[in-house]
Every structure is written in structure tokens, then in C-alpha cells.
Amino acid sequence: MVGTKKTALALLTAAVAILILVTPQFTAMHTADTINKGPGVTAVKMLSDYFAGLKNTPGDTAVYVLDSGKPGGTALVVGGTHPNEPSGYIGAILLVEKARPTKGKLIVIPQANASGFTHNDYSEGSPQRFALTTPGGERWFRYGSRATNPVHQWPDPDIYVHAASGQKLSGSETRNLNRAYPGRPDGTLTEQIAYGIVELISREKVNLAIDLHEASPEYPVINALVFHERAMDVAAIAALDLEMEKIKIGLEPSPKTLRGLSHREWGDATGAMAVLMETANPAQGRLRGATNEALVLTGQDRMYERAAKLGRLFIPYDKNGQPLSLRVARHVTATMVLIRDSFEKDPRQAVVVTGVPSYREIVTKGVGAFL
Amino acid sequence: MITVVYRLIVVVVAVLVVWELFSQKEIKWQANAALVLIPLVLRAFMLV
Amino acid sequence: MSEIMLVVVMLAVFLACVLWLKLPVGLSLAATSAALAVAAGQGLPLRHLVEGMFGYLDVSLVLFTAMIFMKVIERNGLLERLTRDLTCRFGHSPLAMLTVLTLIIMFPGAITGSCTASVLSTGVLLAPVLLGMDMPRHIAGAIIAMASVYGMIAPPVNIVVMIIGGGIDMPYVGFDLILLLVTVPLAVLTTIFLGYPYARRANLAVLVDKIGDADTGRGWALYLPLVLIAVLMVGPKALPGVFPDPRMPLTFVLGSIAGLFVGRKFSLSQAARDGVREILPVIGILMGVGMLLQLITLTGVRGYIAVSSLSLPAYLLLVSIAVSLPLFGGISVFGAASVLGVPFILAFLGQNLIVTATALSLIAAMGSFTPPVALTAVIAAQVVGEENYLRIVRPLILPSLVAIIIGILMIMYANPIGKLVL
Numbered sequence: 001m002v003g004t005k006k007t008a009l010a011l012l013t014a015a016v017a018i019l020i021l022v023t024p025q026f027t028a029m030h031t032a033d034t035i036n037k038g039p040g041v042t043a044v045k046m047l048s049d050y051f052a053g054l055k056n057t058p059g060d061t062a063v064y065v066l067d068s069g070k071p072g073g074t075a076l077v078v079g080g081t082h083p084n085e086p087s088g089y090i091g092a093i094l095l096v097e098k099a100r101p102t103k104g105k106l107i108v109i110p111q112a113n114a115s116g117f118t119h120n121d122y123s124e125g126s127p128q129r130f131a132l133t134t135p136g137g138e139r140w141f142r143y144g145s146r147a148t149n150p151v152h153q154w155p156d157p158d159i160y161v162h163a164a165s166g167q168k169l170s171g172s173e174t175r176n177l178n179r180a181y182p183g184r185p186d187g188t189l190t191e192q193i194a195y196g197i198v199e200l201i202s203r204e205k206v207n208l209a210i211d212l213h214e215a216s217p218e219y220p221v222i223n224a225l226v227f228h229e230r231a232m233d234v235a236a237i238a239a240l241d242l243e244m245e246k247i248k249i250g251l252e253p254s255p256k257t258l259r260g261l262s263h264r265e266w267g268d269a270t271g272a273m274a275v276l277m278e279t280a281n282p283a284q285g286r287l288r289g290a291t292n293e294a295l296v297l298t299g300q301d302r303m304y305e306r307a308a309k310l311g312r313l314f315i316p317y318d319k320n321g322q323p324l325s326l327r328v329a330r331h332v333t334a335t336m337v338l339i340r341d342s343f344e345k346d347p348r349q350a351v352v353v354t355g356v357p358s359y360r361e362i363v364t365k366g367v368g369a370f371l
Numbered sequence: 372m373i374t375v376v377y378r379l380i381v382v383v384v385a386v387l388v389v390w391e392l393f394s395q396k397e398i399k400w401q402a403n404a405a406l407v408l409i410p411l412v413l414r415a416f417m418l419v
Numbered sequence: 420m421s422e423i424m425l426v427v428v429m430l431a432v433f434l435a436c437v438l439w440l441k442l443p444v445g446l447s448l449a450a451t452s453a454a455l456a457v458a459a460g461q462g463l464p465l466r467h468l469v470e471g472m473f474g475y476l477d478v479s480l481v482l483f484t485a486m487i488f489m490k491v492i493e494r495n496g497l498l499e500r501l502t503r504d505l506t507c508r509f510g511h512s513p514l515a516m517l518t519v520l521t522l523i524i525m526f527p528g529a530i531t532g533s534c535t536a537s538v539l540s541t542g543v544l545l546a547p548v549l550l551g552m553d554m555p556r557h558i559a560g561a562i563i564a565m566a567s568v569y570g571m572i573a574p575p576v577n578i579v580v581m582i583i584g585g586g587i588d589m590p591y592v593g594f595d596l597i598l599l600l601v602t603v604p605l606a607v608l609t610t611i612f613l614g615y616p617y618a619r620r621a622n623l624a625v626l627v628d629k630i631g632d633a634d635t636g637r638g639w640a641l642y643l644p645l646v647l648i649a650v651l652m653v654g655p656k657a658l659p660g661v662f663p664d665p666r667m668p669l670t671f672v673l674g675s676i677a678g679l680f681v682g683r684k685f686s687l688s689q690a691a692r693d694g695v696r697e698i699l700p701v702i703g704i705l706m707g708v709g710m711l712l713q714l715i716t717l718t719g720v721r722g723y724i725a726v727s728s729l730s731l732p733a734y735l736l737l738v739s740i741a742v743s744l745p746l747f748g749g750i751s752v753f754g755a756a757s758v759l760g761v762p763f764i765l766a767f768l769g770q771n772l773i774v775t776a777t778a779l780s781l782i783a784a785m786g787s788f789t790p791p792v793a794l795t796a797v798i799a800a801q802v803v804g805e806e807n808y809l810r811i812v813r814p815l816i817l818p819s820l821v822a823i824i825i826g827i828l829m830i831m832y833a834n835p836i837g838k839l840v841l
Contacts, residue, residue: 003398011405012392018465019412025466026419119419122474123709123754125467125717151417155377155477155666158531159576161659168591170581218765220587258590286586286761287726289422289719290459303722312729312762373665377480380668384483387695394696403443403703407479410472410706419473 029118029128033141035093035110040066040100040355047109050203051196053185058152059193061114063200064096065107066353072104073207073349075339076272078197080111081177081211081262083144084126086296087279087327088212090141090367094332095356098370104343104351107204113177113193115152117144125291126283132297132324132368139371143296146284147175153189163187165259178211181265194265201270207349208234208342209272211262212331216285217304217313217322221278224250225334228267228274234342235275241337245359247330249277273342277334279327280315287312299323329362378415385411420458422723428458429720433791444791445703452710459718471713475705478533482702484671485539487694488648491675492544494690495682497641502547513618514611520545521566521610525602528570530652531667532578534787537567538798540648546803554617556803557810562610564799565815568787569606572780574598575656579756579780586761589772597777597840605825609818644677701798708751708792725758729766736766737830740782741823748786749793755783767830771837778829785819788812 037044043065048055050063061080079092092110099106111117120126120143131138150156153175160174161167163184173179175190183194201209208231215222227235235251242249254263254274266274282288282304283296289303300321308317315322336356343350357370385408392404413419420428432454436447452471456464492498505523509516524545528537542563549559572579574595581591648670655664665673679687715721728743729736740763747755760779767775787795793808796815800808829836 001398003395003401005393007398008393008395008401011398011401012389012408015405015408015412018409018469022465022469023413023418026413026470120470123471123712123716125713128466150473151419154374155480155668157655157664157666159656159659163660166659170578170585170591173585218762220765220768257592258588286758287722287729289722291717291719301722303719303726306726307729310726310729312765373669376669377666380480380484380672383691384480384695387483387691388699390692391696391699399442399446400699403445404699406445406449406706407699407702409469410476410479413469414473414476419470 025128026119029120029142029144033111033117034139035062036097037064038066038097038099040106041096042067042069047193047196047200050200051185051192053192054196057189057192058115058118058149059113059189059196061109061111061193063107063109065105066096066099066101067105068101068103068352070103071348073343073351074105074107074204075342075351076107076109076201076204076206076209077212077335078109078112078210078262079212080109080117081113082146082213083111083113083116083142084121084124084146084284085214085281086130086141086143087214087281087324087331090132090324091212091328091331091335094328094367094370095335098355098357099353100355102352102354104349105204106339106351106353107200107206109197112197113148113190115148115189116146116177117142119145119149119151121145121147127291127293127296130293130296132371133366134368134371139368147172148177148190150175162260163191164265167259178213178262179260181260181262182269198266198269201266201272206270206272208339208351209262209266209270209274210335210338211266211274211276212335213276213278214281214284214327215278216287217280217282217315217317218285218287218307220314221250221252222280222314223248223330224252224278226252226254226263226276226278228254228263230267231273231275231342234273234338237341237344238334238338241341242334245333247333247359249334275338277331279330280322281327282322297324299327325367326363328367329359332356332362333359378417381411381415385415420460422720425455425458425718425720426723429455429715437791443700443703445700445705445707448704448707448711452707452714455711455714455718455720461717464717467713467717468710471710472706474709474712478535479702479705480668481533481671482535482539482698482705483695484668484675485536486698487691488644488671488675488678489539489543490690490694491678491685491687492644494685495641495678497644497678497682498544498547500641501544501645502551505545505548506551513615517610517614517618518607520548521562521607522603524563524566525570525573525606527652528567529573530576530656532571532576532581534567534571534795535798536667537570538563538795538802542567542799543802549614550803552614552618553620554614556805558613558617558814560796560799560803560805560811561814562613563802564788564795564811565609565613565818566606567799568784568795569602569609571787572598572784573602573606577780578753579760579783580776582753582756583760583764583776583779586757587764587772589776593773593841594777597774600840601777601781601825601829605822612818613814641682643681644674647677648674697801701794701801704792704794704797708754712751712754721758725762728759729762737827740779740830741827744779744783745786745789745819745823748783749789749791751792752783752786755786756780767833771833771841773841774833774837775830778826778833781829782823782826785822788815788819
């Protein structure tokens with residue numbers, strides 16, 4: 001068909017119409033989730049309080065301080081390093097809203113990479129948000145991307161060179177917070193966020209730092225606890241304690257060769273015992289079937305059932321799937337056990353946290369019941 | 372700084388694509404140009 | 420609708436668009452993506468269709484700017500000059516000529532990890548040399564396409580391996596030697612296999628004469644844009660953290676600007692417009708691929724393909740790799756690396772993973788020629804002026820099969836090979 005100036009104008013108008021229709025859907029992702037201050041929260045700071053360079057940037061994020069007012073140690077829980085791994089940040093939000101320390105201090109960063117919450121990974125077909133049923137009604141949370149939003153950090157280099165080690169990774173990893181540690185004050189936005197978190201750990205003299213993640217069910221390090229060498233004893237005791245509660249968790253030493261990750265760099269750069277935990281999120285795996293809100297919430301997927309039968313998965317998987325509540329329950333329970341066990345040796349450094357629902361409560365009532 | 376330079380590159384490319392949209396003689400190639408324009412405009416304005 | 424039915428709908432709509440409606444491949448892919456969403460009961464998910472395109476935005480900018488640069492050096496005379504100088508220097512021996520041409524074509528791909536960079540930079544530069552040897556257009560195109568694909572997986576940068584490695588947290592370290600051993604000999608042999616019959620017969624002296632009367636002068640200043648591009652491409656990789664990294668698009672923009680100041684005078688805006696016009700069909704394809712990748716993920720077709728590829732019995736796993744990895748490349752090579760490459764390497768966790776990932780990248784790279792997208796072949800066709808890209812694909816079938824078989828053997832004998840080489 002012959003194209004004229006008129007048809008060109010019509011097509012241009014159509015393109016503009018699509019832009020007008022679609023833009024609000026993308027910009028809506030910039031509206032922050034509601035996180036309520038729980039009874040234990042004594043101060044809400046920002047990450048920029050620890051590294052001023054983050055002030056007024058999309059990398060700044062809320063830091064919740066739950067101080068018992070009684071001397072003791074300090075524990076840090078980080079969620080939302082990867083905003084497409086919801087059990088990590090929902091678990092952290094649960095702690096903000098429910099935990100009540102009675103000794104020492106608990107610090108929680110529920111959305112570590114705030115920029116990553118403002119978009120979705122291209123070609124992944126992720127839902128933008130999911131709803132949990134809570135006593136106060138339906139509550140929505142964003143399902144974000146693994147990486148910093150290119151709108152905030154662009155363009156990527158061809159190759160990402162980890163500044164401290166020279167390690168090379170594919171260019172898009174430049175925006176992966178968990179490859180950016182220990183970070184740089186004059187680096188990319190992602191490196192600055194990493195730097196801010198490491199500054200927080202140092203300045204608050206954090207004894208135990210926990211990074212909450214998820215991975216795909218076909219990934220070998222799953223339902224696992226990755227520990228820095230200084231956290232080895234604690235990790236081993238916690239794994240045994242969890243086993244007694246019928247929660248199986250694998251132990252993985254943090255590889256010395258893989259740089260930029262929290263369990264390696266937090267431990268190397270600060271005095272904290274660094275631990276990273278993974279649950280299994282079928283919504284981020286490569287073998288998943290249709291991708292939608294239901295998959296995020298139920299973790300049920302026919303393709304993963306098939307893959308499990310083929311022996312391709314590193315977790316037991318059946319038609320019950322891996323519901324979000326189960327994954328949050330694992331993270332929250334393991335976090336509580338780690339906090340308890342880590343200060344056993346030196347009671348003066350203890351952190352005691354109450355008010356957090358048990359594994360069974362979260363699994364049976366659903367995580368929404370506590371938000 | 373580099374981001375500003377790249378936004379500028381995107382703007383220039385987008386203008387060239389619009390120019391092309393109006394000089395193509397077949398509707399299907401005009402449509403092709405219109406399609407390509409969508410992500411360019413969204414990135415130029417840093418909306419996506 | 421079941422996944423298998425969605426696959427049928429997908430193929431039917433795509434073929435109808437391309438063969439019956441004669442739509443451009445890019446628009447056909449867009450229509451296929453939309454049809455897939457409707458068939459899966461998703462309505463018309465505008466956000467997903469638009470979001471998918473962004474998967475290829477950065478690559479598109481490289482292509483846009485590279486193409487403009489090509490138009491610049493075509494017009495200022497650098498292209499002719501380079502052809503003439505190379506032919507004079509290596510024209511005495513067809514074998515030396517073909518080897519040098521192959522290595523030069525591979526270079527940009529090797530340092531950027533993108534075969535389009537090779538096709539569009541050195542591929543364009545050297546196409547006249549190949550054609551000057553009285554090579555048919557499709558053979559010249561095939562040589563450029565294959566050398567570029569080997570360039571893409573040659574060290575120092577192999578993005579396919581990085582994607583596969585990223586999926587299992589394997590750092591991109593220790594790959595240089597094995598990648599070099601796999602790519603350079605195969606690339607040179609392929610070029611000789613395809614091109615020697617012509618290069619041998621060609622009267623290179625006449626060729627030198629024919630292109631020797633260009634009015635570009637003898638000064639070296641004409642090479643300035645090329646030197647600038649080389650410095651900007653190599654610098655950040657050689658001195659990371661010290662040399663500022665302009666990334667590829669800005670590199671080509673700066674090269675284009677430098678091209679204004681040397682050689683013949685020409686209109687930059689006209690060169691830019693011509694460049695954009697020629698590359699737009701390819702960009703359209705990339706946008707379509709991005710949409711389709713997002714939509715097959717959304718609807719579960721991607722998982723269906725991945726799980727089905729893994730469903731084969733163990734002894735068929737290698738067959739599945741040999742078939743599905745290059746086939747999926749027909750949509751996207753990097754997509755194949757992510758969707759299939761990662762599950763495949765997980766099946767071989769016990770053995771030498773550096774050799775295995777190298778082999779998988781070699782096999783996946785051959786998907787660069789698989790229709791419907793066949794991106795490398797399509798661009799190479801454009802570069803040599805061949806109208807039907809399938810004519811370029813045909814002579815590459817045998818060399819690709821050889822590469823795939825070598826890849827499979829590498830997976831089977833990964834441990835001994837690893838001991839030998841690493």
C-alpha cells in the first residue's frame with residue numbers, strides 16, 4: 001500500500017496515542033509502597049543519613065531502627081536488594097511492622113534498591129504488583145526488577161568491572177546491587193547504594209547482617225544460607241536449630257572468588273558476621289509457565305512440576321508449589337534463629353526480639369494476616 | 372553526564388526516524404518506523 | 420489455551436504476516452506477539468508489548484550509530500582507501516589475504532561481544548575487498564556473517580558465556596585461551612572453505628588497479644576516524660577504570676564527527692538519514708523480537724520450550740542442545756543463552772564448566788543464522804547488497820553443523836579438554 005504524508009501523520013498519531021496510554025502504567029511504579037511503623041520502631045532514618053551522596057537520589061531508601069533502649073548488640077536485616085524477590089522484602093516489612101526488641105537494636109532496610117522497585121526486567125513479563133489480604137483489607141506491593149532502573153543509571157557499559165577486584169561480569173550487572181559491594185562514594189548509583197549500606201554497617205557497629213534473597217528453583221543455591229567465614233559457627237548452629245523445627249536449610253560458604261556480593265564484601269569490609277539467605281521463587285525462574293500475580297503469590301506452576309519430575313530442581317516441588325507465605329515464613333524464622341544464636345556466646349552483645357509470628361502461624365494464616 | 376549525552380543521541384535518532392516516517396513511500400515501512408519511535412521517545416523522556 | 424496451541428497460533432500468525440500479508444519481519448513479530456497475548460486470554464497488554472522493546476533499545480542505538488558511521492566513511496573516501504591499502508599489502512597471497520580479512524572482521528565483535536558490531540564496522544569496510552575478488556555477493560555475505568559470529572564469541576568479550584555464567588554465578592574468568600582456540604581456527608577455516616575458490620582465481624593485481632584511482636589521496640589523516648574508534652573501543656577494556664568508557668554508540672558518533680574533517684566533503688545530515696533508512700528494518704526486527712520474548716514469557720510459552728527441551732532422556736540431551744539452542748537463536752541468540760543455556764549448563768554441573776559454557780556459546784552462536792530473525796545474515800545481506808538473506812544462510816549450513824558438532828564433542832569431553840587447555 002502506498003504511504004502518503006497523511007498516512008505518515010496517522011501512524012505518528014497512533015504512536016503518540018500508544019505513548020499516552022502506556023506511560024501512566026510505567027510511571028505508576030514510582031509510587032512508593034506503604035510500610036507502617038510497627039510498635040518496635042523507634043526511628044525512621046534514610047540511607048542518605050549514612051552516605052550523604054544519596055540524598056535526593058532515587059537510591060535513597062528508608063532505614064527502620066528498632067531500638068530496645070537496653071544495651072546489647074545490633075542486627076541488620078536487608079530486604080529488597082533484588083525487588084523481584086518478594087519474600088525478602090515482605091519478610092523485612094513484616095519485621096518492621098511486628099518486631100519488638102527487648103534487648104539491643106534491630107535495623108531493617110526493607111527496600112535496599114529503591115530504584116529497582118520502580119520498573120520491571122525487560123522480556124520477563126513480570127506483574128507490576130501483587131495484593132496480600134490483610135486484616136485492614138487488600139494491600140498492594142510492587143514487584144520490581146532485579147536491577148537498578150536504567151532511567152536512574154544509564155547506559156550500561158559492555159562489561160561490568162567490579163571496582164575493588166577487577167572481576168568482569170556482563171554489562172547489565174552494573175545495576176545489580178548484589179554485585180556492587182563494597183561500593184564507591186563516587187561510583188554509579190548502584191555502587192553508591194552499596195557504599196551507603198556498608199557505611200551503615202560500619203557506623204552502627206552491626207554484629208550480624210542478614211541479606212534476604214530468592215532464587216529460581218533450578219538454581220543450586222536454594223533454600224540455603226550462604227555465610228562469610230566469620231559467620232560459619234553461627235550459621236552451622238542456626239541450621240541445626242532450624243532442622244529441629246523441621247526447616248531444612250543448606251549451608252554454603254561464601255566463595256572467595258565471587259566478588260561484589262553481600263556475604264563476601266560485608267564480611268570483608270566491616271566487622272559484621274555476614275549471611276545471605278535464599279528461598280525459592282518460581283516467578284523468577286527460567287522454566288516457569290505463565291507469569292502473573294498468582295504465580296508470585298502461590299508459587300504453583302505446572303512447568304516447574306514437570307521440571308521437578310525430571311529431576312531438574314534443587315528443592316522438593318509438587319502441586320502445592322512454593323507459596324509466598326511459606327517463603328516469608330522461612331526467611332523470618334531463620335532470621336530470628338540467626339539473631340538468637342549469633343549472640344549466644346556473648347550475652348552482653350545479645351539482641352532479643354519479640355512479637356514476630358512463628359513459622360507455623362505465617363504458613364497457616366498467611367503472611368497478610370500479620371501486615 | 373554520560374546519561375545526558377546518550378539522551379541527546381536518542382533524541383537525534385528519534386528525529387531522524389520521524390523524518391524517515393514521513394519520507395517512506397510504503398505504509399508498512401512507515402508503520403515500522405512508527406513502531407521503532409515508541410521506545411525512543413519513552414527513553415528520551417526517561418519514562419522507561 | 421494450552422502452550423502447544425499457543426505455539427501453533429504463534430507460528431501461524433507469523434507465517435501469515437510474512438508470507439501472505441508480506442509485512443516486514445519486525446511488524447510481523449509485533450503482530451505475532453499481540454496475537455499470542457489475545458490467544459492466551461491476556462487481551463492486548465500494551466505495557467508488556469512496549470516493555471519488551473526495551474530489551475533491545477541499547478543494541479538498537481549501537482546499530483543506528485554504527486550505520487551512520489558506515490555512511491560517513493563511505494562518503495569521505497576512507498572505505499575505498501582501506502580496501503586499496505589492504506589489497507596492496509596482502510594481495511600477493513590469497514590465503515594470507517583471507518586470513519587477515521577474517522581476523523579484521525572478527526575484531527569489533529571480539530571486543531564488544533556483538534556480531535552486529537562486526538558486520539556493520541569491519542564487515543562493511545571489507546565487503547568491497549571480498550566482492551573485488553569476483554566473489555558472488557552471497558558468498559561474501561556468508562564470510563562476513565560467519566567471521567562476525569566467531570568474533571562475537573571470541574575473547575576478550577563473549578556475552579553469551581556471560582549470560583550463561585550469570586545464571587549460575589560463574590565469574591567470567593579463565594575463558595580467554597579456550598575461546599581463542601575455538602574461534603580463530605574455525606573462523607579462518609570457514610572463510611577459506613567458502614572464499615578460497617574465488618580468491619585463488621581472482622586477479623588481485625587488477626583489483627588493486629581498479630580501486631587504485633580513488634581521489635582520496637595518500638595521507639594517513641584519512642584513517643583518523645578509524646583510529647579514534649579503535650582507541651575508544653580498546654581503551655576502556657585495556658585500562659578499565661582509568662580510560663573513560665564512552666560505550667559503543669557514542670564511539671560511533673565521535674567517529675562519525677571525526678570523519679567530517681578528513682577526506683572528501685559530504686553532507687552529514689544526508690549520511691545520517693541514509694544510515695537510519697537502511698538500518699530501520701533491522702531495528703524493527705529487534706523491537707519485534709523484544710516484544711515476542713516478553714510475550715512468550717508472559718504466556719508461559721518460554722517455560723514450555725525450556726522444560727520440553729530438558730524433558731528428553733539423558734542420551735538425547737546432547738541432541739536437544741544441538742537442535743534447540745541454534746533453533747531458539749532464530750528468535751534471539753542472547754535469549755537462547757538465557758532461556759536454554761542456563762538450564763542446560765545446570766545439567767552438567769559435575770564437569771568442567773568453562774569448557775561446557777564455551778561449547779554452549781559456540782552452539783548458540785550458530786543460531787545467528789536461523790530464520791525467521793537470522794539477524795546476522797540479514798544485516799550481512801544488507802552490507803553486501805544481497806536481496807535474499809537466505810542465499811547467505813545456505814552456504815553456512817555446513818560450517819555451522821561442523822561448529823555444532825565440535826561444540827557437542829567439547830561438552831562430551833569437557834574434563835579432558837579442560838585438563839589439556841586450562
